[in-house]
Amino acid sequence: MSILIYAESAEGKFKKVALELASYAKNVADAMGTTVTAVTVNATDVSDLAKYGVSKVLKVSNDKLANFNAKAYADVIKQAAEKEGTKLVVLSSTTDSLYLAPIVAVNLNAGYASNVVALPVSTSPFQVKRNAFSNKAFNITEISTDVKVIGLAKNSFGLAEGAVSLTEEDFAPALNDADFNIKTENVEKVTGKVTIADAEIVVSAGRGLKGPENWGMIEELASVLGAATACSKPVSDIGWRPHSEHVGQTGKPVAANLYIAVGISGAIQHIAGINASKVKVVINNDPEAPFFKVADYGVVGDAFEVVPKLIEKLKAFKANNA
Amino acid sequence: MKILVCISHVPDTTSKINFANGDTEFDTNGVQFVINPNDEFGLTRAIWFKEKQGATVTVVNVGGSDTEATLRKALAIGADEAIRINANPTDGLFVAKELAEVVKNGGYDLVIAGTESIDYNGGMVPGMLATLLGYNFINACINIEVDGNNATAIREIDGGKETVSTTLPLVIAGKKGLVEEKDLRIPNMRGIMMARSKALAVNEPTSSASATKAVKFEKPAPKSAVKLVSADNLDELVNLLHNEAKVI
Numbered sequence A: 001m002s003i004l005i006y007a008e009s010a011e012g013k014f015k016k017v018a019l020e021l022a023s024y025a026k027n028v029a030d031a032m033g034t035t036v037t038a039v040t041v042n043a044t045d046v047s048d049l050a051k052y053g054v055s056k057v058l059k060v061s062n063d064k065l066a067n068f069n070a071k072a073y074a075d076v077i078k079q080a081a082e083k084e085g086t087k088l089v090v091l092s093s094t095t096d097s098l099y100l101a102p103i104v105a106v107n108l109n110a111g112y113a114s115n116v117v118a119l120p121v122s123t124s125p126f127q128v129k130r131n132a133f134s135n136k137a138f139n140i141t142e143i144s145t146d147v148k149v150i151g152l153a154k155n156s157f158g159l160a161e162g163a164v165s166l167t168e169e170d171f172a173p174a175l176n177d178a179d180f181n182i183k184t185e186n187v188e189k190v191t192g193k194v195t196i197a198d199a200e201i202v203v204s205a206g207r208g209l210k211g212p213e214n215w216g217m218i219e220e221l222a223s224v225l226g227a228a229t230a231c232s233k234p235v236s237d238i239g240w241r242p243h244s245e246h247v248g249q250t251g252k253p254v255a256a257n258l259y260i261a262v263g264i265s266g267a268i269q270h271i272a273g274i275n276a277s278k279v280k281v282v283i284n285n286d287p288e289a290p291f292f293k294v295a296d297y298g299v300v301g302d303a304f305e306v307v308p309k310l311i312e313k314l315k316a317f318k319a320n321n322a
Numbered sequence B: 001m002k003i004l005v006c007i008s009h010v011p012d013t014t015s016k017i018n019f020a021n022g023d024t025e026f027d028t029n030g031v032q033f034v035i036n037p038n039d040e041f042g043l044t045r046a047i048w049f050k051e052k053q054g055a056t057v058t059v060v061n062v063g064g065s066d067t068e069a070t071l072r073k074a075l076a077i078g079a080d081e082a083i084r085i086n087a088n089p090t091d092g093l094f095v096a097k098e099l100a101e102v103v104k105n106g107g108y109d110l111v112i113a114g115t116e117s118i119d120y121n122g123g124m125v126p127g128m129l130a131t132l133l134g135y136n137f138i139n140a141c142i143n144i145e146v147d148g149n150n151a152t153a154i155r156e157i158d159g160g161k162e163t164v165s166t167t168l169p170l171v172i173a174g175k176k177g178l179v180e181e182k183d184l185r186i187p188n189m190r191g192i193m194m195a196r197s198k199a200l201a202v203n204e205p206t207s208s209a210s211a212t213k214a215v216k217f218e219k220p221a222p223k224s225a226v227k228l229v230s231a232d233n234l235d236e237l238v239n240l241l242h243n244e245a246k247v248i
């Protein structure tokens, strides 16, 4: 009857979202008087999950699952849910989990609510609060099916330690040949750089920077903060920066703890994609720029003066707090 | 190749979002509706297939008669025919079930939907549809090529992209990248005239299955005003980020 989570790992280590998922599920489980079971795929050391409240892990080890495959992974989750008699499956909002969730839901005859931002409003009837209208509103959704699937929006709950004792169990679900109709041919991943999806802090810049040659200071600011770099849409359209950095409604969503926007006007389509970020800092020479209306902190000034100074201040701060 | 493009009819990105009837319904007053941006990329890619390698393109929407203007726009852009399932799209599962009926009856080889629609942001219809049909499925798809019965696609992954190969029949959930924004089609006069004589079928729904319902809406609490820091006092900004916001 326990709550089931799929804890995502990469190269044997759990992603931070997996630990956030565990923290969230533990809180829901406490409210419902049950426990949290996690299913993992090719993860080696699962002890981290126990720190965040997972009391049982179903460990799947299978070379056929070395590459992510949505249908096959969904089969794994379905069989884990059935084995545990789970009524609630909680997934995260990584690109892979967003791919999996609707498949899992249909296979389990479950209703699915994505983008969930808080603990359930009520567990009977089961109601959750989720983001809608590109983060311009919330929607309370009721799931009426016996088994339920929810997707937790990134960074919406945070980490909450609460160690429990852990049972590990090897789990070998049956895999279906037809699941492997989609073959991975090639994976291209940015390495050695913080990516927007994983970043706690994102430093983003817009057309106000005038040209690609001026991005050095943005990269330096990002590197001091351990942040990912991003940009507004026109910047990637003109080719100053790669498309993978374009954030906003038609680009990537950013749900970081800190979003720093330099020389970005704050058009509604840009804001829609970064609204889920917690703290927003805006640097813009136009005090009327709409971005100031949604920002927490703002500096009215020329980016070419402010950013280099800010880099110096942050370096000094890091040196003092090291 | 027979292509079906799923079209969601959504408030334009700049719309003010308000709710009516005690915050239980989206208030459509004064709202301009458009083809969901992710679906627009898919529609243009479908037209590209039609022009480059031959295909018929059908567009489909589950919705009331007010969505016909959106379907007509898709016809004006170049789709051959349109189908409207005459029902209120109550939840993702319901929409997926209705679309599955259309796919089964029409024998489509490639179904193109958008990764998510910008109103409810559910991101579930394409995956549910593919699973109900037992079709192959690729989410967050940013490129697709089809050669005979074989398809090669690129999908977004966190921090990169992945190339995958598969076979038809296939459902993809697409987004920007399927085509670039500058290549999106805008209806021209000839297209608009031709769209008038294209078929727009209206089918009644076959099931009433819903698994979820939207019970209430809320707007985020009003934000407190921005704290401005002087450009000459960036120590203060660092201090605020560390001690007040606790993000560095």
Ligand SMILES: Cc1cc2nc3c(=O)[nH]c(=O)nc-3n(C[C@H](O)[C@H](O)[C@H](O)COP(=O)(O)OP(=O)(O)OC[C@H]3O[C@@H](n4cnc5c(N)ncnc54)[C@H](O)[C@@H]3O)c2cc1C
Binding pocket: A205, A206, A207, A208, A209, A231, A232, A233, A234, A235, A246, A247, A248, A249, A250, A251, A262, A263, A264, A265, A266, A267, A268, A269, A270, A273, A283, A284, A285, A286, A289, A301, A302, A303, A304, B013, B037
């Ligand atoms: C359907 C649709 C979807 C869209 N999707 C997206 C999306 O996903 N993401 C996105 O970003 N946009 C999107 N847009 C575009 C969006 O409307 C804006 O055009 C875009 O966000 C503006 O980018 P910008 O702020 O970099 O450029 P600008 O609007 O040119 O603004 C530049 C800013 O820099 C400031 N500036 C100039 N010089 C300096 C300086 N020296 N120091 C400091 N500040 C300076 C200016 O005051 C100005 O505020 C979309 C538009 C449409 C119609």
